[in-house]
Amino acid sequence: MATQQTRTLGRVLIAPAVALLFVWMIVPLAMTIYFSLQYKNLLNPGEESFAGLDNFTYFLTDPAFITALINTLVLVGSVLLITIVLGTFVALLMNMPIYGRNIVRLMVIAPFFVMPTVSALVWKNLLMHPVSGLFAWLMSSVGLEPIDWFTNYPMLAVILIVAWQWLPFASLILLTALQSLDEEQKEAAEMDGAGAVSKFIYLTLPHLARPITVVILIETIFLLTVFAEIFVTTGGGPGLQTTNLAFLIYQAALLQFDVGSASAGGLVAVVIANILAFFLVRIVGRNLEA
Amino acid sequence: MGSITLENVRKSFGSADIIQGASLEIEDGSFVVFVGPSGCGKTTLLRLIAGLEDVTSGQIRIDGADVTDVPPAKRGLSMVFQSYALYPHMSVRGNIAFGLKMAGMPKGEIDRKVEGAASILNLTPYLERKPRDLSGGQRQRVAIGRAIVREPKAFLFDEPLSNLDAALRVQMRQEVTRLQKQLATTAVYVTHDQVEAMTMADRIVVLNAGRIEQYGSPLELYEHPANLFVAGFIGSPKMNLIGREVAGQFGAATIGVRPEHITVARDGEGWEGTVGVAEHLGSDTFIYVDVPQVGTLTARTVGELGIRVGERVRLRPDQRRIHRFDTEGRALAA
Numbered sequence: 001m002a003t004q005q006t007r008t009l010g011r012v013l014i015a016p017a018v019a020l021l022f023v024w025m026i027v028p029l030a031m032t033i034y035f036s037l038q039y040k041n042l043l044n045p046g047e048e049s050f051a052g053l054d055n056f057t058y059f060l061t062d063p064a065f066i067t068a069l070i071n072t073l074v075l076v077g078s079v080l081l082i083t084i085v086l087g088t089f090v091a092l093l094m095n096m097p098i099y100g101r102n103i104v105r106l107m108v109i110a111p112f113f114v115m116p117t118v119s120a121l122v123w124k125n126l127l128m129h130p131v132s133g134l135f136a137w138l139m140s141s142v143g144l145e146p147i148d149w150f151t152n153y154p155m156l157a158v159i160l161i162v163a164w165q166w167l168p169f170a171s172l173i174l175l176t177a178l179q180s181l182d183e184e185q186k187e188a189a190e191m192d193g194a195g196a197v198s199k200f201i202y203l204t205l206p207h208l209a210r211p212i213t214v215v216i217l218i219e220t221i222f223l224l225t226v227f228a229e230i231f232v233t234t235g236g237g238p239g240l241q242t243t244n245l246a247f248l249i250y251q252a253a254l255l256q257f258d259v260g261s262a263s264a265g266g267l268v269a270v271v272i273a274n275i276l277a278f279f280l281v282r283i284v285g286r287n288l289e290a
Numbered sequence: 291m292g293s294i295t296l297e298n299v300r301k302s303f304g305s306a307d308i309i310q311g312a313s314l315e316i317e318d319g320s321f322v323v324f325v326g327p328s329g330c331g332k333t334t335l336l337r338l339i340a341g342l343e344d345v346t347s348g349q350i351r352i353d354g355a356d357v358t359d360v361p362p363a364k365r366g367l368s369m370v371f372q373s374y375a376l377y378p379h380m381s382v383r384g385n386i387a388f389g390l391k392m393a394g395m396p397k398g399e400i401d402r403k404v405e406g407a408a409s410i411l412n413l414t415p416y417l418e419r420k421p422r423d424l425s426g427g428q429r430q431r432v433a434i435g436r437a438i439v440r441e442p443k444a445f446l447f448d449e450p451l452s453n454l455d456a457a458l459r460v461q462m463r464q465e466v467t468r469l470q471k472q473l474a475t476t477a478v479y480v481t482h483d484q485v486e487a488m489t490m491a492d493r494i495v496v497l498n499a500g501r502i503e504q505y506g507s508p509l510e511l512y513e514h515p516a517n518l519f520v521a522g523f524i525g526s527p528k529m530n531l532i533g534r535e536v537a538g539q540f541g542a543a544t545i546g547v548r549p550e551h552i553t554v555a556r557d558g559e560g561w562e563g564t565v566g567v568a569e570h571l572g573s574d575t576f577i578y579v580d581v582p583q584v585g586t587l588t589a590r591t592v593g594e595l596g597i598r599v600g601e602r603v604r605l606r607p608d609q610r611r612i613h614r615f616d617t618e619g620r621a622l623a624a
C-alpha cells in the first residue's frame with residue numbers, strides 16, 4: 001500500500017465491507033439511543049412518551065449501578081489476573097518436552113469449547129454444590145465443613161468459573177508466543193550464566209509482553225459482558241453481590257420490562273467499554289510498536 | 291589461560307553417530323578453526339565444548355580440569371552464535387552487560403567494562419540502541435562485545451560472519467583476528483569457508499562426517515594433506531586427483547596436483563589435452579583441460595596467456611609437488 005494508486009484502490013475495495021459493517025452497527029445503536037430517550041415499559045404498551053435524560057438519571061443514580069460497576073471491574077480484573085498468571089504458567093508447562101504433550105494440550109484447550117451455560121451448570125451442580133458437589137465431597141472426606149460457594153463466596157465462585165473458561169485462551173496465545181522464542185537466545189543467556197528464573201524475567205517475560213496485552217484486550221471485551229455464568233449460577237445475588245452491568249441491564253429490561261431504562265444502561269455500558277478499550281488499545285499499541 | 295582438550299569425544303543423536311571419537315588438543319591462546327562440509331558436525335562439536343549438548347562418551351577438559359558434566363555457564367567460555375542471538379528487548383549496553391550482571395558484578399565495574407568493550411569495537415555511539423536498530427555488522431560486533439566483556443577462557447564462534455556481505459566479511463575477519471591476538475584468548479571458530487579457515491587460523495581441524503581428518507597449521511594442510519579428503523577440501527580451485535595408470539607410474543593409487551603447480555605451455559613435455567573452459571579472472575586464468583586417459587585437469591596460470599578454448603596445450607606438473615595416496619586414500623611419504 002505504498003503508492004497513491006494502491007491506497008485509492010484499497011479504499012474503494014474495502015468500502016462495501018465498511019458500509020455493511022456501519023449499517024450493521026448503526027441501526028441497533030440508533031434504536032437503542034431512541035429507546036433510551038423514551039418512557040417505554042412493556043407492561044404499559046402504547047404509553048410511550050419522550051423522557052429526555054430521565055432514563056439516564058434513573059439508571060446512573062440507582063445505587064445498584066455503582067455496585068454493578070464495581071462488580072464488573074472486580075470480575076474483569078480478577079479473571080484477567082488469574083488467566084494471565086496461570087496461563088503463563090500453563091503455557092510454560094505445555095512448552096516443555098513432556099511425554100504425551102499433545103494430549104495435554106488438547107485437554108487444556110477443551111474448556112474453551114464448552115458453552116458458558118453448560119460450564120456454569122457443571123460447576124454449579126457437579127463441582128460447587130454444597131451437598132452433592134465434588135468440592136463438598138473432597139472437603140468432607142478430609143473432615144472439613146463443605147463450602148456453600150454461591151451463598152458465602154458468590155463473586156469468587158463466578159470468578160473461578162469464568163477464569164476456568166478463559167484460561168485455555170490465555171494459555172494458548174502465550175504458548176504460541178513461547179514457541180516463537182528463539183532457542184539460541186536462551187542458549188546465549190545460559191552461557192551468560194542466567195538461571196531459569198533470570199531467563200524467565202529477562203528473556204521470556206519481555207517476549208510475552210505483546211501477547212499478554214493482546215490477551216488483556218480481547219478478554220476484556222468479552223469479560224465486560226459476562227452474563228450466562230451469572231444467570232445460571234447466582235442470578236446476580238445474593239442481593240446484588242454478583243450483579244454486573246450486563247446483568248443489571250437484563251434486570252431492567254426483562255424483569256422490570258423497562259425498555260427505556262435498559263437502553264440507557266446499555267448505552268452507559270457501551271461508553272464504559274469504550275473508555276476501557278481506549279486505554280487498552282493505547283497500551284497495546286505502545287507494546288505493538290516496541 | 292584457556293587450553294581445551296577433547297579426549298575421544300563421541301556424540302550420538304538417537305542412533306545417528308554425529309561425532310565419532312574426536313580427540314583434540316587446543317593450546318592456550320591459539321586460534322583454532324573447525325572446517326568441513328555442511329552437516330559434518332562442526333556446530334555439534336562446538337556445542338559440546340560449550341556444554342550446550344551432553345557428550346555421549348569421552349571427556350572434555352579446560353585447563354586440565356574435567357568439565358564434561360559442568361553446565362555451560364560454569365565453563366568460563368563465551369559463544370558468538372551464527373544468528374547473533376542478541377536479546378531483542380535490551381539495549382546494546384544491556385546486551386553486553388547481561389553476563390556481568392548475572393555474575394553479580396557491581397554496577398560501576400559493569401559500566402566500566404561495557405564501555406571498554408564498546409570502545410574496542412567502535413560501538414560507543416550505539417550503546418543505548420536496541421539491536422533491531424543496528425546494521426548486520428554492528429550486531430555482529432555487539433555479539434562479540436558480549437563475548438569479550440566476560441573475559442572468558444576461550445571464545446567459541448559458530449560461523450559468525452556468514453550473514454555478512456563479502457566486503458564486510460573480509461573486514462570483520464581481520465578485526466576478529468586482530469582482537470583475538472590482542473586479547474591473547476583462545477578461540478575456536480567454526481566455518482565452512484576455507485578462505486576464512488586459511489587466513490584466520492593458527493591451526494585448522496578438518497572435519498568430515500563426524501571424524502577429524504587432519505589437525506594442523508594452514509600451510510601443513512596445504513602442503514601435506516594427510517588424505518584424499520583434506521587434499522580435495524583445502525585449496526581453491528580443488529586439487530586435481532588422478533587415478534589409474536598415470537598414478538601407477540608414480541607408485542600410488544591416486545596422485546594429486548594442485549592447479550597452481552601445473553605449468554601450461556603450447557608445446558614441449560607433459561600431458562597433452564584440449565582446453566575445454568577458460569576462466570579469466572584478470573590476475574589469474576583457470577584453464578580446464580580435457581586430457582585423454584587422465585580426465586579433466588584444472589590449471590592455474592598467472593596473468594594472461596592468450597589461450598583460447600579448443601586449443602591443444604601441454605600440462606607439466608611440478609614433480610616435487612605431486613601428492614601420492616594409497617588405495618585407502620592416505621598420503622604416502624614423499
Ligand SMILES: Nc1ncnc2c1ncn2[C@@H]1O[C@H](COP(=O)(O)OP(=O)(O)OP(=O)(O)O)[C@@H](O)[C@H]1O
Nearest residue numbers: 303306308326327328329330331332333334335482
Ligand atoms: N538435535 C539434533 N538431533 C538430531 N540430529 C542432529 C541434531 N543436531 C544436529 N544433528 C545432525 O548432526 C549432523 C551435524 O550437524 P551440525 O549442525 O553439527 O553440522 P555442521 O557441520 O555445523 O553443518 P553446517 O555447516 O551446515 O552448519 C547433521 O547431520 C544434523 O542433521
Ligand SMILES: [Mg+2]
Nearest residue numbers: 332333334449
Ligand atoms: Mg553449523
